[in-house]
Amino acid sequence: MPELPEVEVLVRRLAPLLKNKTIRRVEIRRERALRPTRPAELKRALTGARFVDLARRAKYLAFTLRPADGGGTFLLLGHLGMTGRMYLLPVNAPLPKHTVVAINLGGENFVFEDTRYFGRFTLDTSTQQGLGPEPLGEEFTVEYFIHALQRSAQAIKVKLLDQALVAGVGNIYACESLFHAGVSPRLPARKLTRAQTERLRRALRQTLAEAIQFGRSFALDWPGTGERDGLFYFGRAVNAPDYEERMSVYGHQGQPCPVCRTPIRRIVQAARSTFYCPRCQRT
DNA sequence: CACCATGTTCCTTG
DNA sequence: CCAAGGAACATGGT
Numbered sequence: 001m002p003e004l005p006e007v008e009v010l011v012r013r014l015a016p017l018l019k020n021k022t023i024r025r026v027e028i029r030r031e032r033a034l035r036p037t038r039p040a041e042l043k044r045a046l047t048g049a050r051f052v053d054l055a056r057r058a059k060y061l062a063f064t065l066r067p068a069d070g071g072g073t074f075l076l077l078g079h080l081g082m083t084g085r086m087y088l089l090p091v092n093a094p095l096p097k098h099t100v101v102a103i104n105l106g107g108e109n110f111v112f113e114d115t116r117y118f119g120r121f122t123l124d125t126s127t128q129q130g131l132g133p134e135p136l137g138e139e140f141t142v143e144y145f146i147h148a149l150q151r152s153a154q155a156i157k158v159k160l161l162d163q164a165l166v167a168g169v170g171n172i173y174a175c176e177s178l179f180h181a182g183v184s185p186r187l188p189a190r191k192l193t194r195a196q197t198e199r200l201r202r203a204l205r206q207t208l209a210e211a212i213q214f215g216r217s218f219a220l221d222w223p224g225t226g227e228r229d230g231l232f233y234f235g236r237a238v239n240a241p242d243y244e245e246r247m248s249v250y251g252h253q254g255q256p257c258p259v260c261r262t263p264i265r266r267i268v269q270a271a272r273s274t275f276y277c278p279r280c281q282r283t
Numbered sequence: 284c285a286c287c288a289t290g291t292t293c294c295t296t297g
Numbered sequence: 298c299c300a301a302g303g304a305a306c307a308t309g310g311t
Contacts, residue, residue, distance in 0.1 A: 002289050002290065003289060003290095006289075059289095059290080079290080079291085080289085080290090081289090081290055081291080082288070082289055082290055082291095083288085083289080116288090116290095118290060118291075119290090120291090127291090161290090163290095163291085170289055170290070171288095171289065171290085172289060173289095250289095272290095273287085273288085
């Protein structure tokens with residue numbers, strides 16, 4: 001469930017539920033997610049600690065905690081990978097099959113579940129160093145974007161997935177943003193005109209912001225104690241009839257473009273699927 | 284059995 | 298040294 005908008009919505013929903021809660025016990029079922037933190041180290045740091053803040057950076061969840069001994073704060077980072085979910089469960093509810101970590105907060109467990117185990121739950125913050133600006137932030141200016149694209153011959157679609165260029169864009173919203181900007185996913189980054197770059201920046205910001213708005217207004221099947229967050233809006237959702245229509249091109253191979261009715265095409269770039277309209281995105 | 288999947292990291296090649 | 302491409306990680310759905 002993992003691109004910037006989904007993480008943003010999750011963070012905002014989770015924050016008030018975790019705030020000021022004290023960790024009683026930590027159960028680690030998949031050590032791999034902690035890399036390179038050792039399980040004993042994570043348990044020692046978390047047990048008795050208290051959640052004081054939660055924020056999003058790119059696709060990461062950044063938990064700020066106050067240690068058991070009360071001095072200062074420290075950071076815990078979560079990443080949902082491809083299939084990660086985080087939510088609260090009553091302590092008497094069974095933990096799901098692919099539970100990575102379960103944190104006992106007293107009456108409930110804060111659960112990190114991840115079917116494919118690509119996600120992370122760690123004290124290692126080194127990955128934050130290489131991240132580029134937030135696409136919705138002030139630092140992501142037209143000038144920055146133009147400058148960053150000028151140095152690369154890589155296809156613009158592939159470039160958008162580069163977290164060092166702009167942090168938080170994933171495969172779905174990269175495809176959608178290029179469509180809204182009317183830019184071909186195959187266009188080499190350095191070939192974008194100033195006008196195209198401006199349109200793309202605008203499309204990125206608008207597409208991401210709209211997805212966040214949708215996620216915040218969406219009637220989630222998750223009051224904080226349900227069994228699933230039900231949060232990821234792509235795919236078949238719970239009770240959302242207009243769900244499929246949210247995407248203009250992603251996953252719509254062979255279906256008519258919503259603007260010109262030309263069949264949407266699927267190509268492979270950097271081993272990932274790209275969906276686009278060959279007519280609306282000619283250059 | 285085949286192919287596909289919201290992500291990141293590591294290794295190889297040029 | 299760098300850029301770019303591909304595989305690996307692991308599980309499940311269609």
